[in-house]
Amino acid sequence: MTAIRGAAAAVTGAASGIGRALALELAARGCDLALADRDEAGLATLAAEINRAHSQKVTVHRVDVGEPKQIQDFAQAAIADHPGLNIVVNNAGVALMGRFDEIDQAQMDWLMNINFWGVVHGTRAFLPHLAGQREAHIVNLSSIFGIIAPPGQTAYAAAKFAVRGFSESLRHELQMAASPVRLSVVHPGGVATHIARNSRSGIGMTDNARRAQSIERFENSARTTPKDAALRIIAGIEKNQPRILIGNDARLMDLVQRLRPATYWSVLARLIERMTKATK
Numbered sequence: 001m002t003a004i005r006g007a008a009a010a011v012t013g014a015a016s017g018i019g020r021a022l023a024l025e026l027a028a029r030g031c032d033l034a035l036a037d038r039d040e041a042g043l044a045t046l047a048a049e050i051n052r053a054h055s056q057k058v059t060v061h062r063v064d065v066g067e068p069k070q071i072q073d074f075a076q077a078a079i080a081d082h083p084g085l086n087i088v089v090n091n092a093g094v095a096l097m098g099r100f101d102e103i104d105q106a107q108m109d110w111l112m113n114i115n116f117w118g119v120v121h122g123t124r125a126f127l128p129h130l131a132g133q134r135e136a137h138i139v140n141l142s143s144i145f146g147i148i149a150p151p152g153q154t155a156y157a158a159a160k161f162a163v164r165g166f167s168e169s170l171r172h173e174l175q176m177a178a179s180p181v182r183l184s185v186v187h188p189g190g191v192a193t194h195i196a197r198n199s200r201s202g203i204g205m206t207d208n209a210r211r212a213q214s215i216e217r218f219e220n221s222a223r224t225t226p227k228d229a230a231l232r233i234i235a236g237i238e239k240n241q242p243r244i245l246i247g248n249d250a251r252l253m254d255l256v257q258r259l260r261p262a263t264y265w266s267v268l269a270r271l272i273e274r275m276t277k278a279t280k
Contacts, residue, residue: 002086002087002135002136002137002182002237002238002240003135003238004026004029004030004031004087004234004237004238005029005030005031006030006031007030007031007032007084007086007087008031008032008033008034008057008082008084008085008086008087009026009031009032009033009034009085009086009087009088009089010033010034010035010036010074010075010078010082010085010087010088010089010126011023011026011033011034011035011036011089011091012036012037012063012065012074012089012090012091012092012118012122013036013037013065013091013092013093014033014035014036014037014043014046014091015035015037015038015039015041015042015043015045015046016037016039016042016193016194017191017193017194017195017226018091018141018188018191018193018226018229018230018233019035019037019089019091019092020042020046020226021225021226021227021229021230022089022091022229022230022233022234023035023046023050024046024049024050024227024230025227025230025231025234026087026234027050027053027054027056027058028053028054029234030056031056031087032056032057032058032082032084032085033050033056033057033058033059034059034061034074034077034078034081034082034085035047035058035059035060035061036060036061036062036063036065036074036078036092037062037063037092038062038063038064040060040062043060043061043062044060046060047060057081057082059077059078059081059082061074061077061078065090065092065114065118065121065122066110066113066114066117066118068117068121071118071121071122071125072121072125074125075122075125075126075129078126079126079129084133085126085129085130085133086130086133086134086135086136086137087136087137087138087139087237088122088123088126088130088137088138088139089139089141089233090118090119090122090123090138090139090140090141091139091141092114092118093114093115093118093141093195094110094111094114094115094195094198094199094200095111095156095195095196095198095199095200096108096110096111096155096156096199096200096201096202097152097196097199097200097201097202097205097211097214098152098201098202098203098204098205099151099152099154099202099205100154100155101204102202102203102204102205103154103155103202103203103204103205104202104203104204107155107200107202107203108154108155108158110200111155111156111159112155112158112159112162115156115159115160115163116158116159116162116163116166119140119141119163119166119167120166123138123140123166123170126138127181130180130181131179131180131181133180133181134180135180135182136180136181136182137181137182137183137184137237137240138167138181138182138183138184139183139184139185139186139233139236139237139244140163140166140167140183140184140185140186141163141186141188142160142161142163142164142167142185142186142187143156143160143187143188144187144188144189144245144247144249144250144253144254145157145160145161146160146161146163146164146185146187147164147187147250147253147254147257148253148254148256148257148264148265148268149161149265150265150268150269151265152214163185164185164187167183167185168185168242170183171183171185171242182240183242184233184236184237184240184241184242184243184244185242185243185244186233186236186244186246187243187244187245187246187250187254188224188229188246188247188250189223189224189245189246189247189248189249189250189251189253190218190221190223190224190247190249191224191225191226191229191246191247192223192224192225192226193226196214196215196218197215199215221249221272223247223248223249224246224247224249228246229246229247232244232246233246252271253268256268256271
């Protein structure tokens, strides 16, 4: 078990969405926080909210996780401010809409640098410190799209599958080394955040109606609140669960993929269409 009370956690992408909800819930449970995001105003608002309600130590750090040097600097500053830091949540992520032929290489590199390499660099920056703690935990955010790969998500699915593979292999290495560091990989389904609305469009995606439809479909089907997602992650940390599925939709999609690993999309496409119509 990784105890939350008395711990100190570093959380990337903390200014909004799941990261923000996670920071609030961790603070409420007695965890000090080093919060990172590109959105300095959002971080300041979050820190002020936590400080009004709790006595936990909170530090804020402007970090672009697509820049390895900024991640390294964040790790050094967070550890200096919180010497007992023993939980790292690599949460920051972005989305990119468009088929493979609609996105160029620069856009794919942009997404991979944040969604995959940001996780790798964050893990590398903090791992030596975590290995010296009595108990420690790394939480890497993948997605249900790290288990299934729908059309129109080539870049995002590639990054999230990569996070899953990296995390599972590293977890096995840590277990073989009898390390005190535990590792959980998180696969959220639809969580009611602004990730779709804030997504970039592929350079070749000129159909604004299709973009609007995709955003509407996501927001209509995203049933899980950020708070519920945060609570599920915290429970997973406390129980040292290696894989954390979030939402009934994620559990259903995971099951279908297990039953029909090569042909799951023909089934899921119909289910998703049915669920979307049911919410209108």
